Amino acid sequence: MAKNRKKIRMEMRKNRAKPPRNKAWGDTTDGGDSHATAGGEQARVRNRGDQSRKRTVLVEDSGDQSGLPAINEKVCLNGRVLRVHGLWSVVETGDGHLFRCTVRRLLKTLSTDERTPVICGDKVWIRPEVNKSATDSQMAHDPKGARPPSPGETQAEAVIERVEPRKGQLVRNSRNRVHSLVANVDQVVFVVSLVEPDLKPHLVDRYLASAIQGNLEPVLCLNKADRVDPADFQHVVGLYSGLGIRTLLTSAAEGINIGLLKDLLADRQTVFSGQSGVGKSSLLNAIQPGLGLRVREVSDVNSKGKHTTTTAELLKLDGGGWVVDTPGIRQFELTGVREEEVEKFFVEFHSFVPMCRFASCTHTHEGGCAVLKGLEDRMISTSRYHSYLGLLEGRDAEKVLEREKDNPRKARR
Ligand SMILES: Nc1nc2c(ncn2[C@@H]2O[C@H](COP(=O)(O)OP(=O)(O)OP(=O)(O)O)[C@@H](O)[C@H]2O)c(=O)[nH]1
Ligand SMILES: [Mg+2]
Ligand SMILES: [Zn+2]
Numbered sequence: 232m233a234k235n236r237k238k239i240r241m242e243m244r245k246n247r248a249k250p251p252r253n254k255a256w257g258d259t260t261d262g263g264d265s266h267a268t269a270g271g272e273q274a275r276v277r278n279r280g281d282q283s284r285k286r287t288v289l290v291e292d293s294g295d296q297s298g299l300p301a302i303n304e305k306v307c308l309n310g311r312v313l314r315v316h317g318l319w320s321v322v323e324t325g326d327g328h329l330f331r332c333t334v335r336r337l338l339k340t341l342s343t344d345e346r347t348p349v350i351c352g353d354k355v356w357i358r359p360e361v362n363k364s365a366t367d368s369q370m371a372h373d374p375k376g377a378r379p380p381s382p383g384e385t386q387a388e389a390v391i392e393r394v395e396p397r398k399g400q401l402v403r404n405s406r407n408r409v410h411s412l413v414a415n416v417d418q419v420v421f422v423v424s425l426v427e428p429d430l431k432p433h434l435v436d437r438y439l440a441s442a443i444q445g446n447l448e449p450v451l452c453l454n455k456a457d458r459v460d461p462a463d464f465q466h467v468v469g470l471y472s473g474l475g476i477r478t479l480l481t482s483a484a485e486g487i488n489i490g491l492l493k494d495l496l497a498d499r500q501t502v503f504s505g506q507s508g509v510g511k512s513s514l515l516n517a518i519q520p521g522l523g524l525r526v527r528e529v530s531d532v533n534s535k536g537k538h539t540t541t542t543a544e545l546l547k548l549d550g551g552g553w554v555v556d557t558p559g560i561r562q563f564e565l566t567g568v569r570e571e572e573v574e575k576f577f578v579e580f581h582s583f584v585p586m587c588r589f590a591s592c593t594h595t596h597e598g599g600c601a602v603l604k605g606l607e608d609r610m611i612s613t614s615r616y617h618s619y620l621g622l623l624e625g626r627d628a629e630k631v632l633e634r635e636k637d638n639p640r641k642a643r644r
Contacts, residue, residue, distance in 0.1 A: 236301050240285045300337055302356050302392045311415075312353040312391075314544045320349050320391065322357055330389040332357055338394065349391055351543040351555060352400075352414040352500075357389040399447055401502050401557075403564060413502045413543055413555045419447045420492070422505035422514060424455045425464060425480075432467070436618035438504070439476065440576035441565055447502075450477045450495055454510040457482040470612055474578050483513035493518045498551040507538050507559025515546070515556055522546055524556055565622065573622045574602075579611055580619070593623065 289301040310324035322330045332355075338348040349355065397414040421438040423430055435451065442449035451471050453464060461480050471478040477495065481488045492514065495501075503511040512524040527539040538558040545555050574580050574594065580602050584592070588599025597603075605611040 236289055236291060238287050238289055240287055299395070300335075300393050302358070304356075307356045307358050307392055308389075309354065309356050311545065312349055312351055312355055314351055314542050315347070315349060316542060322355060322389065322391065324357070328387070330357055330359065330387050332389045332391045334391045335393075338391065347411075349394055350400075350411050350414050352416060352502075352545055353397065354395040354415060355391045356393040356395075358392050359387055359389045399445065399500070401441065401445055401447065401504060403441065403560065412504070412557060412560075416447060416500040416502045416553075416555065418450065418495075418499050418501040419445075420450045420452055420495075420501055420503045422452045422454050422503060422509045422511045424506075424509040425453055425459045426455055427458075428506055428508060430464075430467070432614045433618045433621055434506075435471075436576075436615060437565065437622065439471075440568075440573075440622060443576050444565060444568065450492075450501075451479070452492065452505075452514065453478065453480045454514060455482060455484070456480040456487050457485040470615075481514060483510050483517045486517060489514070489517045493550065496548060496550070496552055496554055500553050502543075502555040502557060504557055505559065507561070509559070511559070512540050512556055515554060519546075519549055521549070564625075568622070570623060573619060576622065577615060577619050579615065580605075583611070595620065595623070 291299050291301055308324045310322040310330065313321045313323055313329075315321075318333060320332045320334070322332050324330065334349055397411070399416050400414045401412045401416065401419055403410050403412060419438075419442050421435065421442075423435055423438075430453070439449055439451075453467065456464075464480065468478050468480060479488045479491060481492060483489070496518065503515065505511055508527060510526075512526045515522055516524050516526065525539055540556055540558045543555055543557045545553055548554055570593070571591075574584060580594070583601040583605045584594075586601035587594065587597065589597055592600050592602075594600050594602035602611065602616075606613065606616050
């Protein structure tokens with residue numbers, strides 16, 4: 232069925248080129264040659280991108296203003312982005328063929344809040360390039376290219392013509408721009424380790440908030456359980472399980488709860504997220520040894536802060552479903568959250584909030600605040616409350632804690 236198309240004006244990224252130097256055309260210190268071409272030169276060096284940042288684009292008429300770039304469905308195929316390496320992406324089409332793709336210029340120049348136009352997990356339309364295919368050696372030697380294909384994989388070249396709207400994505404804040412890590416997933420497994428690196432409860436709370444923000448179901452994996460006495464962490468399991476979050480003590484090394492984790496992944500689209508070195512790739516290898524993901528060498532003691540996994544990669548699971556292994560994240564800040572939205576990330580506040588005296592209560596200092604009363608009555612955990620303050624102030628909960636020690640909060644009730 233032929234789709235309706237329409238032309239709309241769309242906002243483009245601003246031209247990144249530096250503005251031309253404001254040359255003093257009348258200045259003759261350079262030998263006087265500039266006089267002859269002054270008028271013409273001035274017109275030519277004017278930066279067009281500074282004047283016009285809109286372009287007319289042919290889009291599908293979907294009834295809204297956003298518009299998806301129109302494509303020729305007779306020559307395009309749809310597929311999923313498995314991984315992105317700089318300027319190249321590897322896309323798998325429905326019939327299992329792999330394509331090494333560049334991105335249509337229009338998609339790169341459209342003005343969006345996103346850092347990159349295409350990310351791992353994107354559902355895309357691609358236009359295969361006739362008579363072009365990347366050989367294995369090309370793939371292996373291209374420093375910006377994808378990793379060499381596995382035996383039996385053939386890779387033709389194609390251009391990504393359109394990216395479908397994303398449903399369910401893991402997002403973080405990167406220098407005040409949205410950085411989508413993975414698209415089209417429905418579940419996120421946050422892996423934290425109990426030792427090396429140590430458990431950071433406030434980081435867990437930020438992770439969980441990002442899951443709510445991205446509309447993803449969270450699973451919490453407390454890994455390296457073989458290195459600790461599990462009894463010491465039962466209170467953590469109890470705290471998060473009590474909030475309705477699936478929480479597992481796991482060990483990739485000794486196979487603790489791997490079967491349970493595997494069942495949680497079956498037929499779902501899951502992303503694994505967490506700091507570097509917590510054992511994300513190790514857990515995935517334990518679930519499906521055939522994945523053969525690279526994990527940090529035990530002898531590599533100096534690799535703190537170095538990522539073993541370097542690119543987010545979409546992997547097919549034998550038991551159905553897909554999973555994305557991601558590189559460790561160093562900093563994890565939420566993005567685009569308004570102050571009054573923060574309370575919604577703390578599910579245990581929800582039954583108290585309607586009882587606060589003021590509708591606009593921030594639950595920090597107000598008289599008649601039911602959340603503060605809940606805290607006093609130990610119905611709300613102190614650790615979670617400090618995470619709330621941290622998110623509210625847009626900073627690390629640890630810093631809030633330090634300040635609290637010096638200057639304890641005095642609630643008026
Ligand atoms: N004792 C123990 N060690 C583990 C466990 N899981 C992972 N490790 C070790 O922890 C180190 C880091 O594991 P990786 O799987 O590479 O960690 P990662 O989270 O994928 O790290 P990045 O790829 O850098 O983000 C490796 O030396 C693993 O052998 C575990 O359950 N128990
Ligand atoms: Mg890894
Ligand atoms: Zn309140």
